[in-house]
Amino acid sequence: MTATPTATSEVRPVIVGAGPAGVRAAQTLAAHGLKPVVIDEASRAGGQIYRRPPPTLAARDKQTLYGFESKRADAVHTAFDALQGRIEHHADSLAWNAQDQVLDVMHNPTRSNRRVPYSHLIVATGATDRVLPLPGWTLPGVYTLGGAQVALKYQGCAIGRRVVFMGTGPLLYLVAYQYAKAGVDVAAVLDTARLADQIAAAPAMLAQPVVLAKGMYYVGWLRAHGVALHGGVRPLRVLGDEAQGRVTGVAWHDGNKERTLDCDAVGFGYALRSETQLADLLGCRFDYAPLHRAHLPVRDAAGRSSVQGVYLAGDGAGIMGADAAEWAGERAALALLQDAGIAIDTARASGLERRLDKLAGFRRGLERAFPVPQDWAENASDDLVICRCENVTAGTLRQTIANTGADEMNRLKALSRVGMGRCQGRMCGAAAAEILAHATRQPLQQVGRLRGQAPIKPIPLRLVPAERSGAS
Amino acid sequence: MTMKTPALLHRVAETAGRESVPFTLDGEPASALAGDTVLTAVLTQCGQLRRNEFSGLPRAGFCMMGACQDCWISTDEGERFRACSTFIAPGMALVTGRDGA
Numbered sequence: 001m002t003a004t005p006t007a008t009s010e011v012r013p014v015i016v017g018a019g020p021a022g023v024r025a026a027q028t029l030a031a032h033g034l035k036p037v038v039i040d041e042a043s044r045a046g047g048q049i050y051r052r053p054p055p056t057l058a059a060r061d062k063q064t065l066y067g068f069e070s071k072r073a074d075a076v077h078t079a080f081d082a083l084q085g086r087i088e089h090h091a092d093s094l095a096w097n098a099q100d101q102v103l104d105v106m107h108n109p110t111r112s113n114r115r116v117p118y119s120h121l122i123v124a125t126g127a128t129d130r131v132l133p134l135p136g137w138t139l140p141g142v143y144t145l146g147g148a149q150v151a152l153k154y155q156g157c158a159i160g161r162r163v164v165f166m167g168t169g170p171l172l173y174l175v176a177y178q179y180a181k182a183g184v185d186v187a188a189v190l191d192t193a194r195l196a197d198q199i200a201a202a203p204a205m206l207a208q209p210v211v212l213a214k215g216m217y218y219v220g221w222l223r224a225h226g227v228a229l230h231g232g233v234r235p236l237r238v239l240g241d242e243a244q245g246r247v248t249g250v251a252w253h254d255g256n257k258e259r260t261l262d263c264d265a266v267g268f269g270y271a272l273r274s275e276t277q278l279a280d281l282l283g284c285r286f287d288y289a290p291l292h293r294a295h296l297p298v299r300d301a302a303g304r305s306s307v308q309g310v311y312l313a314g315d316g317a318g319i320m321g322a323d324a325a326e327w328a329g330e331r332a333a334l335a336l337l338q339d340a341g342i343a344i345d346t347a348r349a350s351g352l353e354r355r356l357d358k359l360a361g362f363r364r365g366l367e368r369a370f371p372v373p374q375d376w377a378e379n380a381s382d383d384l385v386i387c388r389c390e391n392v393t394a395g396t397l398r399q400t401i402a403n404t405g406a407d408e409m410n411r412l413k414a415l416s417r418v419g420m421g422r423c424q425g426r427m428c429g430a431a432a433a434e435i436l437a438h439a440t441r442q443p444l445q446q447v448g449r450l451r452g453q454a455p456i457k458p459i460p461l462r463l464v465p466a467e468r469s470g471a472s
Numbered sequence: 473m474t475m476k477t478p479a480l481l482h483r484v485a486e487t488a489g490r491e492s493v494p495f496t497l498d499g500e501p502a503s504a505l506a507g508d509t510v511l512t513a514v515l516t517q518c519g520q521l522r523r524n525e526f527s528g529l530p531r532a533g534f535c536m537m538g539a540c541q542d543c544w545i546s547t548d549e550g551e552r553f554r555a556c557s558t559f560i561a562p563g564m565a566l567v568t569g570r571d572g573a
Binding site: 041048054055056057058059060064092108109128129138140141142143144146147148150151152154155156157159160161182183184242243244245246265275385388389390391421422423426427457458 | 477480486489508509527541544
């Protein structure tokens with residue numbers, strides 16, 4: 001792209017998301033004399049991985065909160081705090097619509113809306129857990145792995161007294177370790193991946209030996225502390241009393257037979273999925289990314305999306321982890337500066353690209369170590385709730401597909417209401433796509449993806465304009 | 473049936489030195505700690521935030537990070553909050569719908 005020199009005053013960059021990617025992007029723009037607007041849903045910057053507890057919860061140091069990641073977390077927090085006065089930070093704020101180079105932003109505590117124009121936009125919207133439902137997953141006491149971690153890190157709470165962690169992905173062992181360390185009884189860690197998967201992946205993961213070593217440390221620590229670790233499991237159901245809304249245990253298949261275990265809470269998930277709704281509203285082109293088993297907004301090596309002036313960084317554009325998010329955030333900001341005609345250190349930019357490129361091999365290793373179960377859809381029983389917002393079952397989806405010939409996600413949504421609820425398919429979209437692909441015998445990329453719609457999260461029917469509400 | 477279900481969340485850290493925040497839960501006086509989200513304030517006392525409109529069954533949140541929209545809760549005046557991303561404030565009158573309301 002050829003850069004036309006622009007007066008700095010005409011550049012009005014906006015960053016959505018203040019996790020590792022958004023923070024580094026803001027820092028980079030500020031270092032080049034721009035004053036970016038940073039919009040973030042959290043009260044304090046850090047994103048999910050480096051999420052900071054409210055100021056009243058100050059008893060734990062960063063080592064306790066972030067473990068091996070404490071230095072990284074501290075660096076990101078410090079970098080952001082140092083930007084005070086050099087950026088415009090809208091905390092507790094949701095960018096819920098994007099149109100004609102203007103974002104609609106709601107300040108959550110005051111329910112006030114402000115319109116934020118931009119010349120350039122960096123989308124760093126992060127990720128949430130990838131969920132493959134199992135019977136009983138709507139019971140109170142069942143949370144995502146990320147949710148279980150937020151409860152502990154952000155609120156000093158455990159999701160139960162005796163907890164089972166289930167699914168797969170790096171977060172599985174990390175959260176189990178953090179809970180056990182906090183003194184919670186971890187009844188078991190049930191991994192759908194097999195030890196053989198992890199051994200096969202080890203060569204690729206050596207691209208990031210530290211990450212591999214950390215993972216092995218958590219597993220070793222859990223084992224040494226007597227936590228039962230089972231690999232190659234097939235989760236069967238969360239046991240409990242539906243009317244009372246209580247978890248009493250889990251059942252799984254260990255390859256030979258069904259097994260059960262008592263517990264009062266379950267954390268589960270299958271690695272992460274990108275938050276892509278904003279990129280979608282912005283009109284970014286999406287492609288199917290086999291590694292992520294998802295349609296993702298495309299970006300070049302620098303983070304430029306298909307839409308001029310829109311940049312993508314961090315897990316919101318494909319799960320690469322927090323270190324990659326920092327690099328991608330900085331690289332995207334440099335791309336923005338280049339496009340605005342502002343001089344940058346090009347060696348730095350290509351160095352960042354090289355580092356990001358190197359991580360791609362590691363990412364493939366992770367997927368091999370913690371593969372998403374391929375037989376989930378065929379094992380999903382008809383009465384399994386797929387959409388927890390509106391209680392749409394796998395049976396309803398299959399019936400709709402059989403009766404109407406629906407073979408694409410948005411058609412299936414219109415006909416069955418899957419993905420139409422308040423979460424807009426964040427929790428059910430991946431699973432519904434697996435069901436649709438399996439039922440129609442199509443590869444996953446053929447069934448498409450749920451289109452994002454404004455508002456990308458629920459907003460009150462009546463929003464107060466920010467000017468009148470007095471919100472800052 | 474007004475039986476209160478057992479608390480879901482258990483405090484394992486950060487219990488000292490925080491001011492208590494009085495609020496009401498289904499009409500009964502209750503107390504949280506400053507810095508609690510509404511979700512924490514409620515689920516350290518009982519086992520649900522609301523009932524799902526479609527199944528009628530109790531719900532207590534799921535993702536804890538503002539994505540799943542499972543943790544909406546009402547006040548006695550019908551105002552609704554997403555419990556995981558709203559802090560508890562003194563005098564909030566929260567209603568969990570535990571009677572099936």
